Amino acid sequence: MGLTDEQRGEIAAERGESRSTRRVTVPALEEILYEALPVLDHGFVRVVDYMGDDGAVVQAARVSYGRGTRRVSEDRGLINYLMRHRHTTPFEMCEIKYHVKLPIFVARQWIRHRTANVNEYSARYSILDNEFYIPAPEHLAAQASTNRQGRGAVLEGEAARHVLGLLRDDAERAYADYSEMLNVDEAGAPRDPSWPGLARELARMNLSLNFYTQWYWKTNLHNLMHFLSLRADAHAQYEIRAYAEAMLGTLERWVPMTHAAFLEYRMNAATISAAGLRVIRRLLAGEAVDRQSSGLSPREWRELMAVIGRDA
Amino acid sequence: MGLTDEQRGEIAAERGESRSTRRVTVPALEEILYEALPVLDHGFVRVVDYMGDDGAVVQAARVSYGRGTRRVSEDRGLINYLMRHRHTTPFEMCEIKYHVKLPIFVARQWIRHRTANVNEYSARYSILDNEFYIPAPEHLAAQASTNRQGRGAVLEGEAARHVLGLLRDDAERAYADYSEMLNVDEAGAPRDPSWPGLARELARMNLSLNFYTQWYWKTNLHNLMHFLSLRADAHAQYEIRAYAEAMLGTLERWVPMTHAAFLEYRMNAATISAAGLRVIRRLLAGEAVDRQSSGLSPREWRELMAVIGRDA
């Protein structure tokens, strides 16, 4: 993950402290608090703060004076009901804050989720580290032939070696020239003391999109689930999905009832169009239905058949 | 504040618990956590959860691995700098959640602040209590003559008694008829067991805007300060200002450095227009400047003179 000893020390110091609070706590999440969960070759996600738990969702839905929780089964039933009927506001009452280290091209997708708070490391103000993403061999894939924004077969042999070489060489050259323009050596000291180097806000433009940046990212539970529903989805680009999957694990620790409802009613659910529902009704009535008579496009037909477990 | 014994009990139970956490805590805020701070005749504000402290602002501004704090004077300087230059994103890294009981006409002003999370008690689902706001004598004011949306002199004597009587009688009648339409008695039991009463979602429309509602309201530190800068301002209607002032007190307990910077650079600062700055420069150069030669409207002139401590 490329943590320096100093960074590891700071994290350990934070993990070592224990304070007393009247607030709700979640022991399973406290266990991994501040810990850097590795993602990709140099990235990580770490939970640095949180507010609320499953009970806070229940409390808000009931606008109650105390914890608002009753029996576990009632709370679970209420959370399932809220998720099923898209009553989203009670889930907004919980908040979580992550520290994330991620390649810039991933950050560019991620930032499109507007309903979050973000503080990014500034390359106008500071010098970026020499860390860039190179795909692991099993993630180096050719362009898909059927889907303009997807991946096809994994590259192998010479083709793979050649691509990896280009990516690595170009990133290394970009960083070497970035340092030269900034007039700093590897230790961050001036190379030529007679001039200050190019302005950092200009030099940064020489870095490529696989360089790592980092940010604090804070969002509420509802918006986090919206993010995960898009980014942990099979259609998301692998590199951002890797982050979303690590975050799904933190969701399960934090709010286990909400996590279960999210899987049941969102991630593993399917939305079926009006025409799709008509197909299902006809099939259940024993009719033979084919694509032509369904009114569905070929792609919609394939998707529907997959959802209901039939061959297209 | 109209808390029932059961509600007091629930609050006391929450205040009585203590848990251990690795998260940042703020002892001065923990002291009043869950406590109902009285506002107006039956309302309250109570902090029910929070996340972060002054250090979290500093940590986000520095995108640091640990707490990010250095010496107290450096942290204070950084917070002042961020406030002064309107670098707002680090303040978004702290979050607070309130439970508020407030008259509906105040709720209508409050809800216009869109960047918050809200769960309101539902009068579609439940029956509202018989609690309504009646201004204290010193807040019962005549319409201002110079400002269409302000208050003039306090009402006294017979005029005051008459107005208070109308407000009280109408609210009592509204509630009595609400209960009658709902077919419930004071204990909430059916009056006439032969019918279910009017739908709650319809009956509620008979209540007037001074009835109390309640909600959970959660926002980040930046948006809280924006809310307070408008609602704790002298131009805000007294009734919402009363809430804002109680919340200013919680801000001071929570993030004392940010609170001080907020007073210095926002609440007690003044924005002076281009023409106003020209007036100040001319005055400092020893010129006699009058309204006519200033280019300012009479109202702007009065406001400027007030800000720089001169008679208009």
Add this chain to the structure above:
Amino acid sequence: MGLTDEQRGEIAAERGESRSTRRVTVPALEEILYEALPVLDHGFVRVVDYMGDDGAVVQAARVSYGRGTRRVSEDRGLINYLMRHRHTTPFEMCEIKYHVKLPIFVARQWIRHRTANVNEYSARYSILDNEFYIPAPEHLAAQASTNRQGRGAVLEGEAARHVLGLLRDDAERAYADYSEMLNVDEAGAPRDPSWPGLARELARMNLSLNFYTQWYWKTNLHNLMHFLSLRADAHAQYEIRAYAEAMLGTLERWVPMTHAAFLEYRMNAATISAAGLRVIRRLLAGEAVDRQSSGLSPREWRELMAVIGRDA
């Protein structure tokens, strides 16, 4: 709708003008531009401005230099695809602005949709008209017995007359006392010239929640559809649904392809949970499935059976 002659004149004047523009126009929407479409007993919705059309959605999805449209069938296919896969950002590129007159209790539900721009008539600044909502006989319903936030049977006979009488009497008294406190007569002139009346910002609290207010409300096409999906739904309270249905008509005029896709993939579609999908697969495989073996709650089972057209 309670429009005064002056208001009708202003609307007619706006409708009478024609200007030339290089922007995209939508003749079917221009036809009803500025027109007040009646809703409830005194309310209305009128479209007062718009930006973009179906082609603007296509243009944004393609980030094209010109209109971006190709053949009609390709545009329709792209819009269907975007709707189906919840690619929401191209729909954000169209904007619409309404002027709405609505009861305050409806406004309180409506305003919970935060992603819109709103300017509401200020009862702090101005005096509200004497207009309040009284349900039509067919909408005066008893509390539902099975659903805490729903309506049951329509009230009839004496019960209906009694409730309508209470609603009407209380609203009339509230307004009469509001006017008396404001010290204005029916023409808006002072009754007693010796005092200015109670401050408007205080007097308004005497009005009940069925009084009409009005606002300008502007939102983008994506957020409009989100609003309509919740408020034109059968579970929405009738009074806000009446507005949503009038607005659905304006959606159809404005962006007919998007409107059709919205009905097909949102309003008339169904989201089926993971367990629900397993039930469908088992049924299609010829298995007899009952509620107990399905893992669904009784309510979920009923909802699923309704969706797939089977008796519960």
Add this chain to the structure above:
Amino acid sequence: MGLTDEQRGEIAAERGESRSTRRVTVPALEEILYEALPVLDHGFVRVVDYMGDDGAVVQAARVSYGRGTRRVSEDRGLINYLMRHRHTTPFEMCEIKYHVKLPIFVARQWIRHRTANVNEYSARYSILDNEFYIPAPEHLAAQASTNRQGRGAVLEGEAARHVLGLLRDDAERAYADYSEMLNVDEAGAPRDPSWPGLARELARMNLSLNFYTQWYWKTNLHNLMHFLSLRADAHAQYEIRAYAEAMLGTLERWVPMTHAAFLEYRMNAATISAAGLRVIRRLLAGEAVDRQSSGLSPREWRELMAVIGRDA
């Protein structure tokens, strides 16, 4: 600006059309509608749609049935009042949509403004053009010595030539290798027909941050002014300021009264802290005040002296 003939043709076709509308129009903005206003070496900003004008601000503030405008001087006075007192909601009633071509590092700053709608050209789906930003000689500056995020002296002679050479060579190599990995030649045709090339979503990571991207960006007038107040400011990085300045020109064409008020009460105004106001009052009272007795930090003192036109 790197427009192809096809793109120029599409723009000319849009500019050539004229339609009739009942909506408000702004002839001065229509004049430049769709036109690409050049920014930096290959970028542009073009207004592609708008909704509302100065009158729409007035109309919303008055919640009027017709245009709501009275005499020009009254409208100007109201707009000034709204701007001065930060009554922001009426400005949200106007909307504008731009098509922008900009370097990725500028896009990364820009996107931090969350309250806008964006559709960006997708390098997951399509291949980016070979266009990258190289600063003009007068904008190639050394790192500032006093301000960590600013520019110092302009680079000249050999140093400038060397830096420009590195920037250009690295960008050219990055693009050449991008094309090679994608397996496309300059005309976009496959080089080696035996394989599909690396997935586009991976190859893009080899491009550096000075490559151009493009997007549709839509926002309301209030948020536009917020963007401009930060990005047309002298502290903004030159490259994004160049866009903001072009957009200021479109603001002036679109809403001239609002533009004038924005300059007077925002861009050319100053916010003075509580301590700063005390200094001004003491100076006006004829006192000699120095930095030590002012309570201001050296930097605040310098800033205050600059604002009031005194030597620090």
